[in-house]
Amino acid sequence: MIEADLAVTGIAELATPTGTTPRSGSDLGRLHIVPDAAIAARSGVIVFVGTERDYRQTVTLIPGAQCIDAQRGTVLPGFVDAHTHLAFAGWREREFDERLRGATYSEIAARGGGILTTVTATRAASEEQLVELTRARLDAMLRLGTTTVEVKSGYGLTVEDELKQLRAVETAAKGHPVEVVPTFLGAHTIPAEHRADRRRWIDILTRDLLPTVAGQRLAEYADAFVDAHALTPDEARRVLGAAREHGLGVRLHADQLHDDGATALAAELGAASADHLEFASDAGLEALARAGSCGVLLPVATFFTRVATAPPGRRLVQAGVPVVVATDFNPGTCPMESMPLAVAFACVGGGLSVDEAITAATLNAACALGRGSRTGSLEVGKRADLVVLAVPNRYHLAYRMGLAPLAHVVARGQSVGAGSR
Numbered sequence: 001m002i003e004a005d006l007a008v009t010g011i012a013e014l015a016t017p018t019g020t021t022p023r024s025g026s027d028l029g030r031l032h033i034v035p036d037a038a039i040a041a042r043s044g045v046i047v048f049v050g051t052e053r054d055y056r057q058t059v060t061l062i063p064g065a066q067c068i069d070a071q072r073g074t075v076l077p078g079f080v081d082a083h084t085h086l087a088f089a090g091w092r093e094r095e096f097d098e099r100l101r102g103a104t105y106s107e108i109a110a111r112g113g114g115i116l117t118t119v120t121a122t123r124a125a126s127e128e129q130l131v132e133l134t135r136a137r138l139d140a141m142l143r144l145g146t147t148t149v150e151v152k153s154g155y156g157l158t159v160e161d162e163l164k165q166l167r168a169v170e171t172a173a174k175g176h177p178v179e180v181v182p183t184f185l186g187a188h189t190i191p192a193e194h195r196a197d198r199r200r201w202i203d204i205l206t207r208d209l210l211p212t213v214a215g216q217r218l219a220e221y222a223d224a225f226v227d228a229h230a231l232t233p234d235e236a237r238r239v240l241g242a243a244r245e246h247g248l249g250v251r252l253h254a255d256q257l258h259d260d261g262a263t264a265l266a267a268e269l270g271a272a273s274a275d276h277l278e279f280a281s282d283a284g285l286e287a288l289a290r291a292g293s294c295g296v297l298l299p300v301a302t303f304f305t306r307v308a309t310a311p312p313g314r315r316l317v318q319a320g321v322p323v324v325v326a327t328d329f330n331p332g333t334c335p336m337e338s339m340p341l342a343v344a345f346a347c348v349g350g351g352l353s354v355d356e357a358i359t360a361a362t363l364n365a366a367c368a369l370g371r372g373s374r375t376g377s378l379e380v381g382k383r384a385d386l387v388v389l390a391v392p393n394r395y396h397l398a399y400r401m402g403l404a405p406l407a408h409v410v411a412r413g414q415s416v417g418a419g420s421r
């Protein structure tokens with residue numbers, strides 16, 4: 001018999017991608033579906049996935065074990081949010097209203113608003129305040145079914161404030177049920193005090209910050225934002241090249257508002273992912289597929305910024321790029337942390353099928369964060385990160401547009417509660 005300390009039974013449908021490598025093309029939507037299922041874990045690791053009938057014959061619960069009745073609900077892997085900026089202070093609701101009245105994101109950035117508004121607020125916040133804000137947002141994401149999340153810095157933009165932001169993320173993550181993957185985004189934009197001498201900030205990033213961040217293990221990845229109001233492709237190449245020399249993985253905010261050639265740059269750098277991609281060229285996407293980099297769709301940000309294009313979901317699938325869906329949670333272009341809503345938008349706006357979007361929000365996202373062998377699918381040996389939805393099948397996840405009710409969230413084999421049924 002298999003011994004377990006946690007089980008979920010009474011599952012109408014269990015749906016999961018399988019494997020430890022990212023899926024693309026016609027494999028993207030290939031899920032393993034088990035009707036009338038059960039799943040069991042011990043010490044946070046999955047020990048059984050199968051039919052409830054097999055479960056009854058092979059699994060025994062040890063004393064004190066927890067058994068969750070899914071009440072004919074649907075079980076999916078916990079969501080992996082592979083792109084967030086959640087460790088910020090201050091919201092930007094007034095800029096949002098300005099944009100509704102006709103100002104563009106670029107105009108607001110050009111006059112020192114946008115990212116720099118959040119930089120000012122984040123610099124003013126203490127490390128303890130940032131820890132509290134970060135922890136509260138991790139709690140909120142967990143309630144929405146996110147069990148692994150990437151968190152970027154990039155609102156400090158001085159040596160001291162970038163390190164403060166990354167330390168706050170590290171402290172907030174300690175002991176939290178959500179696994180946090182930290183990314184250094186000192187190359188988010190050129191801070192106002194260095195605009196007259198941009199090279200100086202790139203020097204600080206490559207010579208001072210990157211060695212310290214890598215040396216203190218404050219980040220696993222480095223990211224750069226290539227845009228007319230942020231870094232040029234050459235500046236990003238310098239920063240991310242240095243990041244690789246210091247042993248960090250790299251990712252890139254690429255071609256969000258224009259075709260800057262950043263998608264091809266991500267491929268050239270062997271990036272773990274290129275993110276946004278609304279205006280990526282066909283050649284850029286082909287290069288990305290050849291490099292094996294993931295393409296991260298941020299469909300709620302596409303909608304929220306009201307750019308005149310759709311999230312390029314189908315283009316990525318057709319190019320053979322492993323697709324990831326993430327929130328881009330940040331105060332400027334996506335003040336929204338719900339993965340179920342991001343999945344719905346990836347389907348309706350980006351043209352993914354529900355099964356493709358589930359893989360993109362779980363297994364592929366885990367692979368993009370270097371966690372493919374640990375989480376992202378429901379298989380024996382992987383971490384017991386899962387959600388129980390109070391709906392009879394997986395299609396409701398996208399169909400109910402962010403409202404598919406979460407009955408339970410299990411992170412690292414512990415039921416952490418969730419919303420209401």
Ligand SMILES: [Zn+2]
Pocket residue numbers: 083084085253328330
């Ligand atoms: Zn972003």
